[in-house]
Amino acid sequence: MPEGHSIHRVAKALTLAFAEPKEPHGKVAPVHASSPQGRFAAGATLMDGQRLAPAHAWGKHLFVPFEEDQRYLHVHLGLYGSWTFQADPRQAAKLPPVIGAPRVTVGEDQRTTGTAGDPASSSPKADPNAHEESWQWPEPKGQVRLRLANDYLLADLSGPTKCQILDPEGRQAIINRLGPDPLRNEPGDEDRFVKLVRAKKSPIGQLVMDQSVVAGPGNIYRAECLFRTGINPWRPGQKVSEKRLRQLWKDLVAGLADGFDMGLIYTRLPELELLEQAEPTRLVGQEVPEREERFYVYQRDGQACLKCGTTVKMEVMQARKLFYCPGCQR
DNA sequence: GATACATGAAAAG
DNA sequence: TTTTCCTGTATCC
Incomplete structure (x- = not known):
């Protein structure tokens, strides 16, 4: 259950795990690819033995060349x-930090094996002869569509809606129908976003989740960014002022970047006054509270708005639950 | 054991 | 607009 920030993190993790030489001056080791579940058997065969280049993401789409x-x-x-990432517990010293971090996150679901919660203690000194024998990869758990593995690391993919091998044209065709990605934030992206939104009369709450308008945000970011910028989700795109849309773009850039850095979505600023600042405030570095305290409106329907006290509303928009504060978002 | 639900998107009607 | 696809987890009998 991932929004764009998770996919960018997975791209980084896959790159560190499978697209960078493990020894100085070494080549990238060929990856072992398989489809334990069987539903990607042909693709896994094509992939098996390939050397992987750095992975990248565009919105929620992941590409591994x-x-x-x-x-x-x-x-x-x-x-x-x-x-789901797993590591050879005896090779902890060689693990890239993004993998070694002791966390389990829904959507990317990273976890370490070995000493729980403390990758640093989990082993360089373990068994001096350990490297003599290769790592026994653990049995796949559940429905694993694709397993990528090398001598140190393993990545299991399950439940994807799309998993396929593409040629460059196929990849380009997908990117062509995606809007700008706030995590790429290339020159001209903000203007393109503003233009795309202002050309449509569908509600802005729908447009923020429309991947051809902006690629990356999902249901949580939609709710939270519209709250942070004070925009009513039902307002037609055409009728949102350019100023607010530029604010919204910058807020998405900051919000998704925070999600990328922290590995989870945390959008509720420590002080309400920070909401009024000209530039969005970054949350990375802050201590992360329990899930119930990370959001302003997402799944807070029936509770009082933290800013104005109005009861937060839940309505259904495009078959997805929409959360907002009718008092603050007009 | 059901059943409901989830950070999504495309196809079908 | 409704249905379909993909899977794991939580919650309720």
Whole structure:
């Protein structure tokens, strides 16, 4: 259950795990690919033995290029797909930090094996002869569509809505129908976002989740960013002022970047006054509270708005639950 | 054991 | 607008 920030993190994790040489001056080791579940058997065969190049994401789409072949693995997690990373507990010293972090996050679902919660203690000193024998990869748990593995790390993919091998044209066709990605934030993206929104009369709450308008945000960011910028989700795109849309773009940039850095969505600023600042405040570095205290409006329907006290509303928009404060968002 | 639900998107009607 | 697809977890009998 991932929004764009999770996919960018997975791209980074896959790159660190499978697209960077493990020894100085070494080559990238070929990846072992398989489909324990069987539903991606043909694709896994194509991938098995390939050297992988650095992965990248555009919105919620993940692309993993093959180094010596002009093709890509393309994955979209859909509503409940996930990646699970595991590491050889004896090789902790070689693990890239993004993998070693002791956390389990829905959607990317990273976890470490070995000493729970403390990767640093989990082993360089373990068994001096350990490296003599290769790591026994653990049995896949549940429905694993694709398993990627090398001598140190393993990534299991389950439940994706899309998992396929694409040629460059196939990849480009997907990117062509995506809007700007706030995590890429390239020159001109803000203008493109503003123009796309202002050309439509559908409600802004719908447009923020429309991947051809902006690629990355999902249901949580939609609710939270519209609250943070004080925009009513039912307001037609055309009728949102350019000023507010520029504010909204910048808020999405900051919000998704925070999600990327923290590995979870945390959007509720420590002080309400920070909401009024010209530039959005970044939350990375802050201590992360319990889930119930991370959001302003998401799943807070029936409770009092933290800013104005009005009861937070839940309505259904495009078959998804929409949360907002009718008092603050007009 | 059911059943409901989830951070999504495309196809079908 | 409704249905369909993909899976794991929580909650309720």
